Amino acid sequence: MSGSNTIKTEDLAAGDLVARCRDALGEGARMQFMYAWFPEGPMAPELRYVVHPGRTCPPRLWRCRPGDVxxxxxxxxxxxxxxxERETTDxxxxxxxxxxLPQPLVLLPxxxxxxxxxxxxxxxxxxxxxSPEDLPQLAGTTPEDVQLLPFGPIRADVLESVQFAFLYAGEAILHYQPQLFFKHRGMEQRFEGLAPALAAVLAERVSGIGxxxxxxxxxxxxxxxxxxxxxxxxxxxxVLLAELERIYNHLHYLGNLCHTTTLKVGEAQGKYLEESxxxxxxxxxxSRLLRGLITPGGLRREPQLAGLAAGLAWLENEFQRYADRLAATTSHLDRLMSTGVLPPQVAFDQGATGPVERASGLDRDSRRDQSYGAYAELPPGVAIAESCDxxxxxxxRIAELFNSIAIIRAVLAGLPDGPLRTECRPPPRSEGLGxxxxxxxxxxxxVHLDADGRLARVKIKSPSFSNWRVFPYTVHDSNMMDYAINEASFGLTVSGCAR
Amino acid sequence: MTLKATVPWTVFGLTQGKVTTRWRGKGAEPGQTAFLGMPRFDPDRCRDGCRECADACLPGAIKLVPGEDRERLSVDYGRCVVCQMCVEACPTGAFASSNDWAFGTGAREDLIWRRAAASPEGVGLKREIRRVFGRSLHIRHVDAGSCNGCESELQALNNPYYNLHRLGVFFTASPRFADLLLVTGPVTYAMRGPLLETFEAMPEPRFVMAAGTCAVSGGTNGGGYACGNGLGGVLPVDMYLPGCPPNPPAIIHALLMLLQRTPQRVRGGQLDSCDSTAGEPYA
Structure with a gap:
């Protein structure tokens, strides 16, 4: 299905990488991510590039052993x-x-x-x-008007640790630089040596709300x-579990967005629905975070579905009222419209993913385009918006939430009988991409397995790593009053990014 | 009542009624009844030489240790991430899923399983906090490398369902105003410094709570090249609350315990009986 066994893999010489990359991009491909691992010992890294040749194509793999050069x-x-690349260097x-930009990325200065x-x-x-971050030197007629605001890593309220540097003059943000890796936990290394089945417990703890x-x-x-x-x-x-996850996340997102536009009752209602x-x-x-069910080969036990249809019907009704109210609240909408514009080209080139890229008009969703599991049988509606703000x-997010409820309803209506789990033991020295x-x-x-069938290397490409890279492009040349709203509108996590 | 979308939010809010739980920290809580907490352990069901549970325990909460005549299991709920893998691995039912989540304790050793008859009274709180702060508490939260699961539940404390403010407990931005430092995460190398600076910035008397299994012991994520193993050896801890993540009632229970408004319920890795004071609201 999503295996390397069906994924076209090519060996490239280091000298061919630039030309091949240029050709692929010219044909509309997007580089997804790259990483290194060490199949032949510590002196011989192997680079892997994961490429999407087109929107609906399965990914392809490029393999490159650069040797001493x-x-x-x-x-x-x-x-x-x-x-x-910078992470691979670190x-x-x-x-x-x-x-x-050869500075370290994941390891702090x-x-x-x-x-x-x-x-x-x-x-x-x-x-x-x-030691201090490298910040750009700002030129101009009155550089003394430019102030530096370092903020974090510990911020007000209950929030994840992250540090921002704002270079600003009055209300205007001239340059914004986040330091995202105070929370780097070395999660990829924590997988090494584990039995594949046990490590699913660890994967659940890379980004808690994902x-x-x-x-x-x-x-x-x-x-x-x-x-x-x-x-x-x-x-x-x-599919049912994944869409339940989307629902509580998007409800939290909306409650938090109302928090930043100071719509207090809207915040309370969003967070009440999230709690529900x-x-x-x-x-x-x-589990409130839906942990403890997914395992290689299927599910560990039957989820309890009694009451879900009724609960979902209540939630959909309440959410409809909530969404209608948000759509009628001009004070809220005024703060969102034209805030944090992410042009489609920047979204594509810098790797925006999920609702962030779909809100910049990019019609991409791996559930449909690189379909996995039951999504081929349960095609998800993919929500797009064009205004990029x-x-x-x-x-x-609002449209996705309704779509998620529809998908869960379809699951409940047509859930097939049969076993929940099958034997899943990856052979020694095998590998897979999911x-x-x-x-x-x-x-x-x-994932790459060693000679004993244990995990030798696990690379995690998380969506927040992608979207945090994109986010600053919407902050430069914006203003301070919009910053919190803009950040909330991206719905980022630090834990997924820093790992 | 159905209101038009254009009716002001204030009116809408008022017509929604009260959703805040009356929950009392004892027995079944609405919304938490299906919650899978710490698995209960009954060593009398164990088979000799069996180590299925220990092999299935990623954070090493279950370990085989040398006993007097044979190896025995040591169970540390301070390391438990409630994944329920031991329950599935155990062939005899010695581990059973439970609804036990009120695992806040003033003493790390209360989280290690001991036979009930041999268990002394729970060690409880080391210091009298109520005399100091009365019934109110201001908290500075520091994320020292969590997966964001604990933050998700801490943020839920301020939703209308739990409405932490009604209990006189508040989150505060400045450590200068804080009575309690509430820490999540296993303490990454980069957050250790800011964490210690925050503690130093707090006026005395100051208290520290390790919230979530990562902060208590490192859990599944601690160790490795970038992480410590929780707050042990980093800060003096007054309250340990394992859980992955602890659900909001467990956090509230631990906070109120700290204020001596509710008793500790865990001793020797087991909860007391829920029945005796069921239904009593918090003092």
Whole structure:
């Protein structure tokens, strides 16, 4: 299904990478992500590039062993690869020739590691002496008018840790730079050496509010490696869980967006509906974050579906009223319209994914375009908006929420009987690529197994890593009063990005 | 009542009625009854030499340790991420899923399973907080590398259902105003410094709560090259609350316990009986 066994893989010489990348982009391809791993020991990295030749094409893999010569950076042609290259330099020690911004990305300035952390070998030792970020020098007639506002990593309210640097003059933000990796936990390394079935528990804990989709993308990768066909009933129930995850996430998103536009009752109502959705999750799965069900080969146990149809009907009715009220609240809409405009070309080139890219008019959704599991049988409606602003991003989420309810209803109406789980043991030295559409966009997992059938390398491409890269393009040259609204309209997580 | 979408939000809000739970921290809570908490452990059902549960426990909450004559299981709920893998792996039902979530404790050792008869009274709180703060509490939260699951539940505390404010408990932006430092995450190398600075910025007396299994012990995510193993050895902890994530009632229970407005319920890794004071509202 989503396996490397069916994915076209090509070996490329390092010298061919630039030309091939240029050709592919010219034909409308998008580079999805790249990573390195070490199949032949710590001295011989192998680079992997995951490419989407066209919107609806299955991904293709490029494999490159650069040997002793530094591989060329592709960042100048495919900008979204820049962060992956810098991460690969930080964590795998591979340096890219002509990388336009060779500063560390994932390891904070002032971090020293005695060895690159993901190179096979003993546990690396990190030492850290905080040192200031590199910020651009702003020129101009009155540079003394430009002020620096460092904000975070600990921010007001209950929020994830992240640090922002604003260079601003009065209300105008001239330059914005986030430091996203205070929360870097080394999650990819935590997978190494684990048995594939047990590691699904870990995949659920990479990004807590994307537990289902992360576990799903991980399991798809393992199932691809094992060439395992998941029973039909399990694929339908996985769709149900994934859409329940989208519902509570999008409700939280709307409540939080109302918080930033100071629509207090709207915030309370959104968060009340989110709570109701989480309680539905609990009734279905025993977990408010829908954890503990998804496993390689299917599901661990039957979800409890009694009461779900009634709960969903109530939620849909309440949500309809809520969405109608938001659509009639001009004070709220005024703050969203024309705020944080992300042009389609920037969204495409910089790698925006999920509702963020769909709100910039890019009609892409892996549930439909690289269909997996039961989505071929349960085609999802894909919501698009064209205005590219915070309003568009809200509208896409509202439409997706209704779509999710419709999909769950279709699952409940046609749920096939049969087993829930099948044996799934990826053979030694196998590998697989899997993906799933989280509420924030597409997550990919690439897994490689060692000679004992345990995980040797797991690469996580999370949607927030992509969307955080895009976000600053909407902040430069905007104003302070819109910042919080713009950030909320992206609906980002730091944990998924930092891993 | 159906109102037009153009009716002001205030009117809409008033017509919605009260949704706040009356929940009392004892027995069944509405909305939490199907919640799978810490699996209960009954070693009398164990088979000799069986280690299925320990092999299925990713965070190492269940371990085999040398006993007097043979190996025995050690169960540390401070490491449990409620994944229920042990329940599925156990061939004899020695681990059983439960609704037990009120696992807040003032002492780390209360989270380690001990035979009930041999369990002394729970160690409880080390310090008298009520004398200091009365019934109110201001919290500074610090995310020291969570997966965002704990934040999702902490943010839920302020939704209309739990409405934490009604209990006199508030989140505050400045550590200068904070009585309690509430920490989530296993403490990454980069967050350790800002975390310690926050603690230093708090006026005394100050209290620390480790919320979620990562902050209590590192959980599944701790260790490795970038993370510590929770708050142990980093800050003096007054309240441990494992859970992955702890659900909002568990967090509220732990906060009220800290204010001595409700008793600790976990001793030797087991909850007390829910029946004795069921239905009593919080003092």
């Amino acid at each position: 530094p591989p060329p950076s592709l960042a100048a042609i495919a900008p979204l690869l820049s962060w992956y 964590l795998c020690g591979v340096v890219f020739r002509d990388q336009p 002032g971090t020293r590691s005695d060895r690159p952390p993901l190179v096979p070998g003993p546990m690396p030792h990190l030492s850290y002496t905080p 537990s289902v989709a992360h576990a799903l993308a991980y399991c798809h990768a393992v199932e691809a490696a094992a060439d395992c066909e998941v029973p039909r009933r399990a694929t339908w129930l996985r 959705a989480k309680q539905l999750n609990t009734a279905v799965s025993g 915070a309003y568009a991003r809200q509208q896409v 993906w799933a559409e989280t509420p924030r966009g597409t997550a990919y997992y690439a």
